[in-house]
Amino acid sequence: MGKKKNAKERSAYNDDMRKCITFIVTKDCQLACKYCYLVGKNSKERMSWDVAKRTIDYILSDTENFSDECVQFDFIGGEPFLEIDLIDKICDYLKIEMYRRNHKWFNDYVFMVTTNGLNYHSEKVQRFISKNITHLQICITIDGTERKHDINRIYKESGRGSYRDVVKNIPLWLSQFEGIHTKVTISHDDIPYIKESVAHLFNLGIQNVLINCVFEDVWEEGDDKLLEEQLIQLADYIIDNRYYIDHTCSFFDENIGHPLADDGNWCGAGMMLSVDAAGNFYPCTRFAAYSLRSRKPIIIGNVYSGTGINKNLLRPYLTLKRSLQSSEECMKCEVASGCAWCQGENYDAADTPTIYQRSTTICKMHKARVRANNYYWNKLFRKLELEGRREEFEKSKPTVNNTIC
């Protein structure tokens, strides 16, 4: 199977208008990644076809709550490809029903699967890809070099690292999709391996690396200095090897590290919808029980209730502003732009059960990132100016995707 025009390249697709609907098809996974925020993974909560079908019927019939111009159907777990038969059936049914109902999403939909990549080569997964390639995005998570990947991404049974089983599927993945990206997660233990890992991913042929520090409170004294050192080494590597022309690493972004210019919320929770095996609806997957350490899940409806989504429960999300959840220090911070948060983690870590208290454990890591980011752009722009290529770069520079979850 050769490369075909896939979902990412579809020009009609507009990220700002899309509705994200996430099917949590299973809470099981072959891996037990040490940094995983999913604290309640289990092999029992697998979505049934009845839940999936009822969810689709509800979503496609409720045109008031789902009036968006286009849609992205996400499949996550656990490891979603453990339920490839269900995913395949869901996608078939979605296509048939969108066509039968003459639904506006029929020509503006994307299926998105985020996977650990272990089953990518399987016959069933490959058949699914072949069937849906023109409307499909797949993100295989590979964390970098073998030693970095295997620090965290280990099998739950044996504790063995999963790198070798994932990396063998990367060439197949690259041969099937263009413009792909992988997501890299940074926690305390793997900071020393950031530079080598991003370099390794570039060398594997992955041109876009979405990378972020976890939002949980894991950071120790000196982690920010170490992060800064790693990112400066990475900056030198990207610039010296001219990867800036057609590769991106989301740690480096011209738009971060400035005073605030607006009061918008960072996170899209509430604008998306997640559904789990029990048919419960959530404002985002991070509000499901298996994602939360210390708080009860926020359930905004259930597919069996017959009443759909409780819109009152979405009001706090849809009116949330940065200033309403941030401290004065954050609002006045001179490098605030790009400092991210996860609404679910905020809720999980808050002193009261609220989404209006921003967790700031990432503060020093963001500031370290900003320092390295400034170094990167100052060095790159000087080099381009000396080479007389600044203007050319500005016209053709690759766009950084800053999706972080």
Add this chain to the structure above:
Amino acid sequence: MVQYLIILLDDASTSYCHYSNRETKRLMPLDTLKQGILYAMKENLMIQFVYPDYELPQEYKDVIDSIDHSDIVSSSCEDAVIKENADVVVFNGWTDIDSCNLSDETAYVIRTNKADLFGKRQLLKSLISKTARLNVVITDVETFTEEDFGTYKEALAMLSEEVEKLYMEGKYPQMNILTDRMMLDKMNNCNAGWENITLAPDGCFYVCPAFYLAGDEEDFGLGKAKYSIGDLENGPDIKNPQLYRLDHAPICRHCDAYQCKRCVWLNRKTTYEVNTPSHEQCVVAHLERNASRNLLNRIRRHGTFLPEREEIKEIDYLDPFDVKEEW
């Protein structure tokens, strides 16, 4: 800044708001009452005592009389002296109203569900002229449907006619759902957790009585709804106190339904966030706001009235959430 301390003398003290009280008695220990009063004196707080229906022991009355305060009493209170001198008398439903000698110097609260409110609107109309102030508290506001909104709008219009007539007669009755908005040029909400807190019989502070009286198993989705914000020994310690302030209320800070209670308890119950009201609370408040607007305009047709107050603007929405893109 906290200015008022509400002291709930008993678990069975009358409700004067959206929540329900308990039937089981639990009188605040005398020593707790004394400590609560001492705390209020030291913190310069005005006290509002909320009474149960039975007569308090004399030693309680003596302690209560040791401090300037307000009394909130049920119409069914057995202590005639307390009831006669109360600042606020509460009718829990409509059964006592006919038999009660209403005073035009007392403020009354009528706690009613929507069905009774709609069905007894003529009776309500007749009460307006007999009281100094009438507060209507709808106890099931979160259940309003589109049809209920329409019925409430009609009821407000009918009550407005009576208020207008009384104004023309030179009387100035007050009714929270109609006249408050005319008199206001900024938000005048309940402000529980911000300007007032409650001391309960267990010796702990709560944002308001509703947070104390919530059932032990009640959680509205997020875990225990019943939680204290401190005790007498250590004083109140409200976590995320900013969430009770108007400037941290995402919808209300843009709103001009100034008479709205902005009930943080209903907010918590219906949206899970104390700073965010439900659609139903917003629409009900805006129906009242618009009825006040119409009333003000009609009164002004008869002559100069509240010249210092600006006109209440005409708006084309009933729920500010619907125009959030304009903020």
